[in-house]
Amino acid sequence: MDNDRKSNGDVDRRDFIKKAGAGGLGLFGMFALPFEDQIGHLAQNVNRYSSPSELEITDLRIAEIDGIPFRVPLIRIDTNQGISGYGEVRDGGAKEYALFLKSRLLGENPCNVEKVFKIIKQFGGHGRQGGGVSGVETALWDLTGKAYGVPVYQLLGGKYRDKVRLYCDTTTSDDPHEYARRMQERVDLGYTFLKMDMGIGLVDDEEGSLTNTREYGPKGQRELRSQYSGEQGDYGQIDHPFTRIQVTQQGLERMMEYLRVMRDTIGYEIPMGTDHWGHFDKNEAIKIARAAEPYTLAYVEDLIAWQYADEWKEISEATTTPTMTGEDIYLLDGFKELIDKKAVDMIHPDLGSSGGILETKRIGDYAMQNGIAMMLHYAGAPFGFMASVHAAAATENFVALEHHSVDTPNWYDLVQEDKNAIFQDGYTPVPEKPGLGVEINEEAVREHLIEDAGYFEPTPEWNEIRTWDRTWS
Known part of the structure; x- marks a missing residue:
């Protein structure tokens, strides 16, 4: 018994010495300090905040x-x-x-x-x-x-993964080969999941590609204003079923050329999703989704507005191309109809709209019960992005998270952490630091303040x- 006690005591002392040394100060050097400094050194990693209940x-x-x-x-x-x-x-x-x-x-x-x-x-x-x-x-x-x-993920019940897969957007080009080259550059950066903006905006200025566009073009021209135009009465402000825009066979073949060149360039190993198809009704959506089937897309996003659950179900049942929507939906209650009806193949919350971290996990968990996977949309600053990382880590049916700021290197400067702590070969390591795991870089934030803010x-x-x-x- 005495030997066991002695052995355990030796282990305890060795552990103490090892931990003291790990703190950056030798044991004997520490004992040479005044008593209050010894206490401060030993307690340097202790949470100094008072009881969280207060x-x-x-x-x-x-x-x-x-x-x-x-x-x-x-x-x-x-x-x-x-x-x-x-x-x-x-x-x-x-x-x-x-x-x-x-x-x-x-x-x-x-x-x-x-x-x-x-x-x-x-x-x-x-x-x-x-x-x-x-x-x-x-x-x-x-x-x-x-x-x-x-870390926040621990407060959500723990994590399913140590790193979170990212998907990235790619700037568009009217040249399919240039567009594909830009996507290949994303692959070369290490991304393993891509998204490209497709749709009628790529062909709207080509005679014979679309019908019924003059009503929505500037000064009666064929070319459409952006679907994100803020001007009331513009094409971008008219809900999908009510534009009555249709895609001709010529327009369809031209859009599919972008997908063909894309696959010829990056191959089929990389999952590729598509977004920004435009404003049109479910019939055009079905036409497009079917035409895209040979190119094995990971998903077609937001073909019509998310509110039309029954129409989404018709689209999903008419094609083998996976369907996805959800970045503008608030709360689990907003997702339930889409999920209950199995109207889409994947849901796509944006944590900045869905209700935050826990609500996003609830949405993912509910979708999983119904056999539906979850992607995450995000296009903001690093704090919401890292919040999304924690939600993704804690949700089992998660697939990939959007990283929208690929072409904005100073995005990483907004936090003190090194870029490698946020991006590693197409993934974000799940942080082990308390909270979101990043600290604000005040100087960089001040540099990016809007005028007079x-x-x-x-x-x-x-x-x-x-x-x-x-x-x-």
């Missing part, structure tokens, strides 16, 4: 940036213990979507994420309108992870609740 939200502030490549309002939530959590309103969304929520957050414990989420979720909506609630929820998880000293300036004008929020009597 955390309170004291402020919400915004720093609005641009050029990465889109405009994004960053969110910072501060607490009474000096720790802050970061999130972001979805790219292109308004900062007011988040600021409106501040008065509902003050005094709440950020670690009660689900409780706070239920307070604010009524103020979100589909598309960018979900950006405030989703960004705040992300910041709450960042705070909670920091308070408990664990401050860096997380005080927002006292949003402190007081001025409405009666309850939606029932």
Whole structure:
């Protein structure tokens, strides 16, 4: 017994010496320090924040940036213990979507994420309108992870994978061969999953490729305005079934030429998805999806608006090309009809619209119960991106996450971590650091602030609740 005790004691002492040395200071050098410095050194990795149960939200502030490549309002939530959590309103969304929520957050414990989420979720909506609630929820998880000293995925029940597969967009070209060359460059960078923007915008200026476009062209020309035009009455503002635009056989063959050249260039090992097909009805969608079958696409995205679940089901049943939608849907409730009807082959939430990290996992879990896989859309700053990484790591039926800023190298500068911590051969390693796993680079964020915008300036004008929020009597 004495020998066992002695043996165990030797092991304990060896472990102590080893750990002391790992802290960057030799054991004997440490004991040469004053007593209070010895305690400080030994406790250097201990969470110094007080009990998470005593955390309170004291402020919400915004720093609005641009050029990465889109405009994004960053969110910072501060607490009474000096720790802050970061999130972001979805790219292109308004900062007011988040600021409106501040008065509902003050005094709440950020670690009660689900409780706070239920307070604010009524103020979100589909598309960018979900950006405030989703960004705040992300910041709450960042705070909670920091308070408990664990990565966010651990708070979601653990991870299914150590790295998250990425898919990337590719800038378009009117020349199919140039377009394919650009995609090959993505493969050379290490990406193992690609997406290309396809559709009627590539052929709208070719006589005989489309019908019924003059109504929506500038000054009666055939060429369409962008499907993302913000002008009321433009083609981009008219819902898919109501444009009555149709694709001719010539237009269909021309679009398929892009797919043929793409496959001839990158081969078939790399999964390839397609997006931005345009605004037209389900009949044109079926026509396109069937024509694309020989090129074994990973998916066709957003052929029609997500709200038309029955029409999506008709499209999916009419083709072997996988169908996908969902980047503008808010909450699991918004996805349920598509999932219950098995209207699409994959769902595609954007964590910046869907309700945040936990809600995205719930959406994925529900889809998995119904045999449907989940891709993740994202085109914002690194904080929402890393939130998506944690949601992806914790969701079993996840496939790939969008990395939209391939051509924006200063995107990585917004956080202190090295680029290799975020991108490695087409994947993002799941971080083990507390919270989201990245820390803000203040200098870089200041460089990207939009004109006349401050860096997380005080927002006292949003402190007081001025409405009666309850939606029932």
